[in-house]
Amino acid sequence: MAETTLEHAAPVAPRPPGLRGIAADWSSDQRAFKNVSWGKAMMWIFLLSDTFIFGCFLLSYMTARMSTTVPWPNPSEVFALHLFGQDIPLILIAIMTFVLISSSGTMAMAVNFGYRHDRRKTAALMLLTAALGASFVGMQAFEWTKLITEGVRPWTNPWGAVQFGSSFFMITGFHGTHVTIGVIFLLITARKVWRGDFEAGARGFFTSRRGQYESVEIMGLYWHFVDLVWVFIFAFFYLW
Amino acid sequence: MVDVTPHGADFIPAAEVAEVELYHPHSWWTRYVFSQDAKVIAIQYAGTALSIGLVALVLSWLMRLKLGFPDTFASISPDMYYQFMTMHGMIMVIYLLTALFLGGFGNYLIPLMVGARDMVFPYVNMLSYWIYLLAVLVLVGGFFAPGGPTGAGWTLYPPQAITSGTPGGQDWGIILMLVSLILFIIGFTMGGLNYVVTVLQGRTRGMTLMRLPLTVWGIFTATVMALLAFPALFVACVMMLFDRVIGSSFFMPAIVEMGATPLPHDGGSPIMFQHLFWFFGHPEVYIVALPAFGIVSDLISTHARKNIFGYRMMVWAIISIGALSFVVWAHHMYVSGMHPYFGFFFATTTLIIAIPTAIKVYNWVLTLWRGDIHLTIPMLFALSFIVTFVNGGLTGLFLGNVVVDVPLSDTMFVVAHFHMVMGVAPIMVVFGAIYHWYPKITGRMLNEAMGRFHFWVTFIGTYMIFFPMHYIGLVGVPRRYPELGDTAFVPPSVHTLNEFITVAALIVGFAQMVFLFNLLWSIRHGRPAGDNPWRATTLEWQTAGTPPPHGNFGKELPVVYRWAYDYSVPGAPEDFIAQNDPRPLTQGGPA
Numbered sequence: 019m020a021e022t023t024l025e026h027a028a029p030v031a032p033r034p035p036g037l038r039g040i041a042a043d044w045s046s047d048q049r050a051f052k053n054v055s056w057g058k059a060m061m062w063i064f065l066l067s068d069t070f071i072f073g074c075f076l077l078s079y080m081t082a083r084m085s086t087t088v089p090w091p092n093p094s095e096v097f098a099l100h101l102f103g104q105d106i107p108l109i110l111i112a113i114m115t116f117v118l119i120s121s122s123g124t125m126a127m128a129v130n131f132g133y134r135h136d137r138r139k140t141a142a143l144m145l146l147t148a149a150l151g152a153s154f155v156g157m158q159a160f161e162w163t164k165l166i167t168e169g170v171r172p173w174t175n176p177w178g179a180v181q182f183g184s185s186f187f188m189i190t191g192f193h194g195t196h197v198t199i200g201v202i203f204l205l206i207t208a209r210k211v212w213r214g215d216f217e218a219g220a221r222g223f224f225t226s227r228r229g230q231y232e233s234v235e236i237m238g239l240y241w242h243f244v245d246l247v248w249v250f251i252f253a254f255f256y257l258w
Numbered sequence: 259m260v261d262v263t264p265h266g267a268d269f270i271p272a273a274e275v276a277e278v279e280l281y282h283p284h285s286w287w288t289r290y291v292f293s294q295d296a297k298v299i300a301i302q303y304a305g306t307a308l309s310i311g312l313v314a315l316v317l318s319w320l321m322r323l324k325l326g327f328p329d330t331f332a333s334i335s336p337d338m339y340y341q342f343m344t345m346h347g348m349i350m351v352i353y354l355l356t357a358l359f360l361g362g363f364g365n366y367l368i369p370l371m372v373g374a375r376d377m378v379f380p381y382v383n384m385l386s387y388w389i390y391l392l393a394v395l396v397l398v399g400g401f402f403a404p405g406g407p408t409g410a411g412w413t414l415y416p417p418q419a420i421t422s423g424t425p426g427g428q429d430w431g432i433i434l435m436l437v438s439l440i441l442f443i444i445g446f447t448m449g450g451l452n453y454v455v456t457v458l459q460g461r462t463r464g465m466t467l468m469r470l471p472l473t474v475w476g477i478f479t480a481t482v483m484a485l486l487a488f489p490a491l492f493v494a495c496v497m498m499l500f501d502r503v504i505g506s507s508f509f510m511p512a513i514v515e516m517g518a519t520p521l522p523h524d525g526g527s528p529i530m531f532q533h534l535f536w537f538f539g540h541p542e543v544y545i546v547a548l549p550a551f552g553i554v555s556d557l558i559s560t561h562a563r564k565n566i567f568g569y570r571m572m573v574w575a576i577i578s579i580g581a582l583s584f585v586v587w588a589h590h591m592y593v594s595g596m597h598p599y600f601g602f603f604f605a606t607t608t609l610i611i612a613i614p615t616a617i618k619v620y621n622w623v624l625t626l627w628r629g630d631i632h633l634t635i636p637m638l639f640a641l642s643f644i645v646t647f648v649n650g651g652l653t654g655l656f657l658g659n660v661v662v663d664v665p666l667s668d669t670m671f672v673v674a675h676f677h678m679v680m681g682v683a684p685i686m687v688v689f690g691a692i693y694h695w696y697p698k699i700t701g702r703m704l705n706e707a708m709g710r711f712h713f714w715v716t717f718i719g720t721y722m723i724f725f726p727m728h729y730i731g732l733v734g735v736p737r738r739y740p741e742l743g744d745t746a747f748v749p750p751s752v753h754t755l756n757e758f759i760t761v762a763a764l765i766v767g768f769a770q771m772v773f774l775f776n777l778l779w780s781i782r783h784g785r786p787a788g789d790n791p792w793r794a795t796t797l798e799w800q801t802a803g804t805p806p807p808h809g810n811f812g813k814e815l816p817v818v819y820r821w822a823y824d825y826s827v828p829g830a831p832e833d834f835i836a837q838n839d840p841r842p843l844t845q846g847g848p849a
Contacts, residue, residue, distance in 0.1 A: 045466055045467065045468065046466060047271065047462075047463055047464050047465050047466045047469075048273070048274045048275065048462070049275070049458070049460075049461070050459065051458065052274070054459065056378040056379070056459055056460065057379075059458060059459050060378065060379065060451050063455065064447070066486070067450075067489060068489075070486050070489035073489075074490050074494075075493055078508065078530060078534065082508065082525075082527065082530070085527060086525055087525070088525065172506040173505040173506055179525060180506070180525060181508065181525060181526070183506075184500060184506035184507065184508060188496070188497070188506075192496075
C-alpha cells in the first residue's frame with residue numbers, strides 16, 4: 019500500500035515488536051506514529067475529542083434519567099410500531115441499526131477497493147454507503163414525526179419526565195447531524211473518486227493539497243465512528 | 259541530562275516525510291488577511307486577543323471604581339456591575355489567555371520550534387482564526403444587544419443565568435454568550451488539531467519529543483487538554499441554550515420567579531451544569547498555566563545562560579499536571595453540597611497536584627542557582643511569575659481543603675487567589691514572552707525604558723491590588739457585591755483598602771497603555787534586533803531571516819543534533835550551542 023503514504027514515502031527503519039516498538043517510535047524524531055499520515059492522525063484526534071462530546075451528552079442524559087422523580091417512559095412501548103395487527107417493540111430502531119451497521123460494511127469494502135484503484139467499485143460502494151446513511155436519517159425523521167404527533171416535545175412529554183423528550187431530540191439530533199455531514203462528504207469523496215481526482219493528484223478545493231485514495235479511508239474512519247456512537251446511543255437510550 | 263547526537267552529522271536518519279507544497283499567497287489579501295501562514299495567523303490571533311483583552315481591562319476599571327468609590331459612581335448600577343464582571347472574567351480566561359497562548363504563541367512558535375514549514379493543515383488553521391474572530395464579534399455584540407450582555411457571572415450558573423432577574427437572562431445577553439462560546443470551541447478545535455498533529459507528526463529530522471523546548475511541551479499538552487475539556491463546555495452550552503430558547507429542562511428545576519410566576523421548567527439539575535462546567539473549567543486553569551510554565555522555563559534558561567534543571571522531570575510534571583487536572587474539578591463545588599467522601603477525594607487529588615507543581619518551581623529556582631543571570635525584561639517578568647505563582651499556589655492549598663474552603667469560598671479571598679495564580683502569573687509570562695519574541699516577529703527590539711517602567715509598575719501594582727484582597731476576604735467580605743454599604747462586620751479599613759486597590763488598579767492599567775504604545779512605536783523606531791539577539795539555542799532563532807520568511811527555514815529544513823538547553827557548555831567557543839549545530843560538544847567537553 020505504497021499509495022497510503024504517498025507524501026510520506028521514505029522507508030522507515032524496522033522497529034522492535036510490542037511495547038519496545040512503541041517506546042522506540044515515541045522516542046524517535048519526526049513522527050510519533052510511523053506510517054500514519056497527517057490527515058489520518060488529525061481525524062483520529064478529532065474523533066477522540068468528539069467522543070468526549072458524545073460522552074458528555076450521554077452522561078448528562080443518564081444523570082437526568084436516574085435522578086428524575088417522575089416515571090421515565092418505557093422505550094419498548096414508545097418506540098414500538100403497530101404492524102401486522104400487533105405492536106412490535108423497537109422494530110424501527112432495529113432496522114435503523116441494521117442499516118447503519120451494514121453501511122459500515124460497505125464503507126470498509128469501499129476502502130479496500132480504493133486501495134486497489136478500482137474507481138468504479140469504490141465510487142459505487144461509497145454511494146451505497148451514502149444511500150444507507152441517508153435512509154437511516156430518513157427513518158430517524160419518520161421516528162421524530164411519530165413522536166411529535168404523539169405529543170412529545172423538548173419541553174413536554176405525555177408519559178412522564180420532560181427530560182425524555184429533550185434528551186431524545188438533542189442526542190439523536192446531534193447524532194443525525196453527524197450522519198448527515200458524513201453523507202455529504204461521502205458524496206463529495208465519491209465524486210472525486212469517480213472523476214479520477216486521486217489518480218491524477220488533482221488539488222482539493224479546500225487545502226490545495228493533492229488528493230489521494232487515503233481520503234477514502236479517512237472518510238471511513240469518521241463513518242465507523244458515527245456507527246459506533248450509534249451503538250452506544252442504542253444501548254443506553256433504547257435498550258435501558 | 260545531556261542529549262547530543264554522539265557522532266555528528268552521520269547519525270541523523272533520512273527524512274521520513276517529503277517536503278509538502280505550501281500555499282503561496284498571490285495578492286495582498288492572501289498574504290496579510292486570508293493568510294494560511296501560521297505566523298500571520300498567530301499575529302491575527304494575538305492582535306484580536308489583545309484588543310478584546312483591552313475591553314476586559316476597561317471593564318475591570320469600571321468595577322474597581324464602583325467598589326472603591328460607590329457613592330461617586332452611583333451611576334454604575336448593580337446590574338451593570340454584574341455585566342462587567344461576567345464579561346471581564348469570560349474575556350480574560352477564554353478570549354484573551356486561551357486564544358493568546360494557544361492561537362497566538364502556539365501558531366507562531368510550534369512550527370518554528372519543531373522545525374516545520376508550517377502547520378500541517380494551513381487552510382484549517384486559517385479557518386480557526388476566522389471562526390475565533392466571529393466568536394469575539396458575537397461576544398461583543400452582547401454590549402449592543404437589547405438588555406446588554408449577560409450578568410450571570412463568568413461561570414454562568416443556572417438557574418439564575420437564564421431567569422429574568424439576571425441582566426441578559428431573558429434578553430439577548432446569555433444567548434449571545436452561549437453562541438459565542440460554541441463558536442469559539444469549534445474554531446479552537448480546528449486550530450488545536452493542527453497544533454497536536456504538527457508536534458506529533460511534523461517535526462524535523464533529529465527533533466525527538468525529548469528534545470522539544472519546554473514551550474512546545476507546555477502548549478502541546480495544554481492543547482490536548484483543551485481538546486478533551488472543551489467538549490464538556492460545548493455540551494453545557496448547547497443544553498443551556500435549549501433550556502433558554504426552546505424551554506427544555508436540562509438544568510432548570512421547577513422554579514417560581516420573584517413575583518410568584520412559576521417558570522415552565524421541571525425536574526432539571528443545576529448541579530449537573532456545574533459538573534459539566536468545571537470538568538471544563540478546572541483543566542482550563544492549566545490550559546492557561548501549562549503554556550506559561552513551558553515558556554517561563556525557556557525564558558529562565560536563556561536569560562540565565564544555564565541549562566534547564568531536570569528537563570525530563572519538567573516534561574513529566576507538565577504531563578502529570580495535565581492528567582491530574584481532569585480529576586479535581588469538584589473542588590470548585592464544595593459549597594454546592596456533595597457527599598463527604600467526594601469532598602475527601604477531590605481535596606486529595608487537588609493537593610496531589612501541588613507535587614508536580616512544586617517540582618517545577620524547584621527546578622526553575624535551581625536553574626537560576628549560580629546561573630549567569632541577565633536581568634533583561636523577559637527575565638524580570640519570568641522572575642515575577644515565579645513569585646506570583648508561588649503566592650497564588652499557596653492560597654490554593656487553603657482553598658483545596660474542604661473545611662477551609664467552605665468559609666472562604668464566597669469571599670474576596672478566592673478572587674485574590676485566582677487572580678494571583680491564573681490571572682497575574684500567566685499574564686506576566688505573556689508579557690515576558692512578548693518582550694522575548696517581539697524581536698523575532700518584527701526584527702526590532704522593544705524599547706527598554708518603556709519596558710522597565712511597564713514591568714515595575716505592573717509587578718508592584720498587581721501586588722498592591724491583590725495582596726490586600728486576601729485580607730479583605732479573610733475578614734469576611736463577600737465577592738460579587740458591587741458595594742458594601744454600612745455592613746456591621748466590615749471594618750473601616752476595608753473601605754480604605756478598597757479605595758487603595760482601585761487607585762492601584764488604575765495605575766497598573768495606565769502602565770498597560772505604555773506597553774501597547776511600545777508595541778506600536780517599536781515596530782518603526784525600535785533598535786534593530788538581528789537574527790538572534792538573546793543568543794538562544796532554539797530553532798526559531800536560527801531562521802533564514804528575521805522576521806522568518808514564508809516556509810520559515812529557506813531551502814533546507816534544519817537538522818537537530820541536541821536538546822534546547824546547551825548554554826555555557828565548557829569548552830564551547832560561545833556560551834550557547836544552537837540545536838542545529840552538528841559539533842558533538844557536550845557539557846563535559848567533546849564527546
